[in-house]
Amino acid sequence: MCRELGQLKEAEELQTKAVELRKDQFGEDHAYTLDNMARLASFFYDQRDWKKAEALQVKILNLRKGVLGEEHADTLQSIQNLAMTYSKQGQWDKSINLQMQLVEKSKAVLGKEHSATLRYISKLAFEYGEKGYWEEAQELHIQVIETKRMTIGQGHLDTLASMESLAFTLSRQGKHDQAEKISREVLTLSEDVLRRGAQARDDSWALLNLGNWAELLSRQGKYTEAESIHREALARSEMVFGRKTKYTLPSMHNLAGCLRRQGKYAEAERLSQENLALRIDIMGKEHRRTLLAMNNLGSVLHSQGKLAEAEKVYHETLALRKKTLGTTHEDTLISMNDLSLVFRDQGKYDKAEQTAQEGLEIREKTFGKNHVFLLPVKNNLAKIYIDQGKYVEAETMLQETIRRKTELSGENHPETLFMKSNLADALSGQGKWAEAEHMHQAILATRQTKLGEEHPDTLKSTVKLAGAQSGQGKHGDALQLYEHACKIYQETLGLEHPDTQTCLKDCAESRRRVNEEASTHEGRGNVLQPGNSDGAAKDCAGALGELSI
Incomplete structure (x- = not known):
């Protein structure tokens, strides 16, 4: 009960007391004691207290090996639990090694078709994905799906879950058409389950698949389609469970996020406010999920430039997370990072740097200097350096961060590409335009292949490449890229989205420079010839005219 109410310290005290009572009553290596220890470790895991979870899980595993043997089901589950804790700390090699064993x-003891064996294979596939080994992950997911189809059937919920995992894996490889096809199939099969007269769990399952499909479309940048599906999921959830229930809150949260990404901030803010109010009412203000909703509201405010309001929300979230979770908890450190970002965007660079540096030091002391959790805050700190004009410091930090991220996840991982893009910005700031252009070209090519032409990240790379070309005086090449990006921005995000507006202004400035160059070269004529980029250039000017009305 304490855990459900978000009273985490009280819950931990009760769990710890239960373990001690079992030890006194039965001894440390008794099955009852080990079960209670496992529940306490699970509590630590759910609260993202990885170090405590790991230490206790190692102890449980060793005790179960001694008492139950290497091949007992409880021992196997202990191996799985420890592997997942390693994974959550970014120790993927350790996790994969345990998962393979x-x-x-499990195959030897339980058989290849046993549900536990299939669950372990699915977890191993997930770990491969975390390392960026998408083809290996895809192969394992297909293996699991084929086995489940033979043993429990195509329409079973567990089969559908594996199909959804395969769709996600395909999406991360840039195989969006295949991923969408499978996701649609999952949704259709889920609807069949409902039509056969299913229980509440099946209602929840169909809604989950609907949300997953929408998120898949969002990852492809298909926000209009995603929004429509998120709205359907929310409407269905209200019909099945009611609006003011914890079961409807995830659909509300997902729709708000989709709206925010499209720049539809008013509705996103309203939904985020409602989501937060409902979570406070249902779960209490200090519940971990309530604080997640509070942080999401801060993100919506931040995205629309309401920086003072966002700062206030981030401050409150950080204070509550420190109180309930502690200073070293992952959620608390995320709040510190978000707060440093809003400081940066307000030009409060000293506060931004101080907050980011404090978060970095806590992460180093808690997880070690080479831990994966340090990489996001180092990336953020480098961006702060760039905004301050400390380009050399930013370049040095990003070079090391990229090297480490590439080792962990591969050179084409989305987060690796974000870091590379920031490094290119640091190079541009030093006037190293050719190097920056080369990096932006490589990033753009990768994103075009993996994400598609219309994905927001691809468009950002297009605009950044145009900026690098413009910095070298290649205004004609830059203009073509700006026009291409502006056209897609208007089609996908709409004319009033901030990214569209920024692109249009850059496009207009690029066109002005091209015309200036043309006017200084007699006999060459205006480079903006009808049938070439003149129409698109007029679109830039026309769109900006609409914005100024």
Whole structure:
């Protein structure tokens, strides 16, 4: 009950007391004691207290090996639990090694078709994905799906879950058409389950698949389609569970996020406010999920430039997370990072740098200097350096951060590409335009292949490449890129989205420079010839005219 209410310290005290009572009553290596220890470790895991979870899980595993043997089901589950804790800390090699051992043991003890074996294989596939080994992950997901189709059937919920995992894996490889096809199939099969007269769990499952499909479309930048599906999911959830229930809150949260990404901030803010109010009412203000909703509201305010309001929300979230979760908790550190970002966007660079540096130091002391959790805050700190004109410091930090991220996740991982894009910005700031252009070209090519032409990240790369070309005086090349990006921005995000407006202004400035160059070269004529980029250039000017009305 304490856990459900978000009273985490009280819940931990009760769990710890239960373990001690079991030890006194039965001894440390008794099955009852080990079960209670496992529940306490699960509590630490759910609260993202990875170090405590890991220490206790190692102890449980060793005790179960001694008492139950290497091949007992509880021992196998302990291996799985420890592997997942390693994964959550970014120790993917350790996790994969344990998972591979686990799969082989489970096959030998339980059989290749046992549900536990299939679950372990699915977890191993997930770990491969975390390392960027998408093809290996895809192969394992297909293996699991084929086995489940033979044993429990195509329409079983567990089969559908594996199909959804395969769709996600395909999407991360840039195989969006295949991913969307599978996701649609999952949705159709889920609807069949409902039509056969299913229970509440099936209602929840169909809604979950609907939300997953929408998120898949969002990852492709298909926000209009995603929004429509998120609205359907919310409407269905209200019909099944009611609006003011914890079961409807995820659909509300997802729709708000989709609206924010499209720049539809008014509705996104309204939904985020409602979501937060409902969570406070249902779960209490200090519940971890309530604080997540509070942080999301801060993000909506931040995105629309309401920086003072966002700062206030981030401050409150950070204070409550420190109180309920502690200074070293992952959620608390995320709040510190978000707060530093809003400081940066207000030009409060000293506060931004101080907050980011404090968060970095806590992460180093808690997880070690080479831990994956340090990389996001280092990336953020480098961006702060760039905004301050400290380009050399930013370049040095990003070079090391990119090297480490590439080792962990590969050179084409989305987060690696974000870091590379920031490095290119640091190079541009030093006037190293050719190097920056080369980096932006490589990033753009990768994003075009993996995400598609219309994805927001691809468009940002297009605009940044145009900026690097413009910095070298290649205004004609830059103009073509700006026009291409502006056209897609208007089609996908709409004329009033901030990214569209920024692109249009850059496009107009690029066109002005091209015309200036043309006017200084007699006999060459205006480079903006009808049938070339003149129509698109007029679109830039016309769109800006609409914005000024």
